[in-house]
Amino acid sequence: MPNNYKNSTLAGYALLTGLLPGSIHAAGFDVWLYSLDYNEASQQWHLGDAKAITDRDGYDNQPNFSPDSQNLLFTSDRVDAQNDIYQYRLDDGNLSQLTFTPKQSEYSPQAFKTASDGVQIKYVVEQGVPHQSVWQQNANSPRQRAINSLIPAGYFASDEQLGTLIWARYAYSLYFEPLGETADERHFVVANVGRSIHAIPNDNAFSYLHKQLDGDRVIKRFSPLDNSHQRLIALPASASEDYTWSQDNWLFNIDGGALVGWHADSKSDANWQLISPISPPSADYLSASRIAISPDSKHLAVVWQRK
Template identity: 30%
Template sequence: MIKLKISIGLCVFAMLIGQAYGQSAPPSEPKKVDFPHTDIFLFDLDLTNSQQPLSQGKNATQRQGYDNQPYFTPDSQSFLFSRGDDYQTDVYEYALGTGEITQITDSPATEFSPTPSNNNQKIAFVSDRNGGIWLADRADANHPKWLLESIDNREPVGYFALNHDSKDLLYWSRYGYAMILANVQTGSYHYVSGNTPPATPHIIPNTNRFSFVHRQGNGQVWIKELDPNSKAIRPLIMVNGPNHNYAWAPDGSILMIQNDVLYRALPEQGQQWITLADLNALRIKQANRIAISPDGKKLAVVGQSAK
């Protein structure tokens, strides 16, 4: 169903989806946004099976439109994602057991990068509302709270990772392509690094540390670790390709797609990138973003059908 909603069209969302906005419509008309067509493909994942790590693949969303930024819930029973119509985006949820898709938000604003809390009762997301990152109760998802309101931080945010236990928040700012560490509870603010490509930071599994992507002065792009307590930064592994999206598996693996090939690395064991699967052979093209369920048994891939 197409909903005629008004979006202010901040350029961060053009960067998020890799597309530019169209020309502005007259003031009395809602602005139409040129969201790309993307689907979310779901696979069974078995990293112990070197011959066939991916199986039972299917197109979970399968429609003409924008379905992107999947994030699995803590119980690994569903994933949240951002779905766009011609004018804005809302948060939806896909149930793995039934394949049912449920709409979570239905507001005049946009919602990107939906991220569930540890108890799955709250959802954080990036929005074109004032202030960037918002947190909503599932029971009242259309009335979220501005996460950094206490310090009046209006910095435009593209991507983020939120530790719901420590309240540490690492986000990618459009100002100078910078990575910022803040704390929602204390209001602390720490500039981590500039020259960071637009990519989602992550909480490293079974730790309180974050990972983020950094382009060094020599042009190399690395996934690096940040300790929010000491503020120490440690390089983990170099990125070999133009795609900067990646995901952590619970065993400490990093999975990443480059040119429609899925790779895996185990940086703590000194293992560099090895090929896991050719996604073209699985009828997926232009794949870029991925997500792994907390139990390590499911993989979501964002791309298009290659027929």
């Protein structure tokens, strides 16, 4: 297994390199793509070369991979300071714009395979304060509402068999909308939650980041089937609140100068493990925030803050 993660060492590295989150105001965000490989024999991950998907002043953020791992979706403010959804093709680097809304912004894209083997994308639409909701669209079709609730949705996580977990903007609380229902006060889940929520692969459940009164941040599992909550693992004190799941149930997070991981199936291991050192790709960047892993576990997208 990879070496056990040493928080004190990495915190020192962060101080030396100026990578503490929020230490300096950033001028924008860029998405970088890393190759990733898992060696079954040694049971170790290898983080490979990095490639810039975006390189400009502005907002390029919130990456998410397509179900076939061939495309990367992200949010970008390239036209008239409006955020739209873009798609980057990994094989040839082709960049295409997927949403065109001059008076609205779209955020947090996610892609899902449809019953007809097509691809559907879902995203949050900002329609004026406080109106934000989750919408969906198929190729060459008008978008439609993906949830019935009028709760202002800042972030969301969808499971096509269960429904949608909604992170309520302004409230920092979660609500769950089962398929065919409407999320409201009866469907309240939990308060004091961070923005990183996910459908857990191979599980009828979701994960969320629960902020404790003592300052700890704990990733927990929520099962809407029995309304249960289960502690998974706490984040290191200086780590980003953004984490991601691989399809084989590894959790990944970035803490200062390290990519760290935890295998959810190893119930006896309560510690993050050091996967690889990871530093800003150039002197133009500060710290890392959002990350996403491709379904085939061969690519890692990392958002870096610009100076």
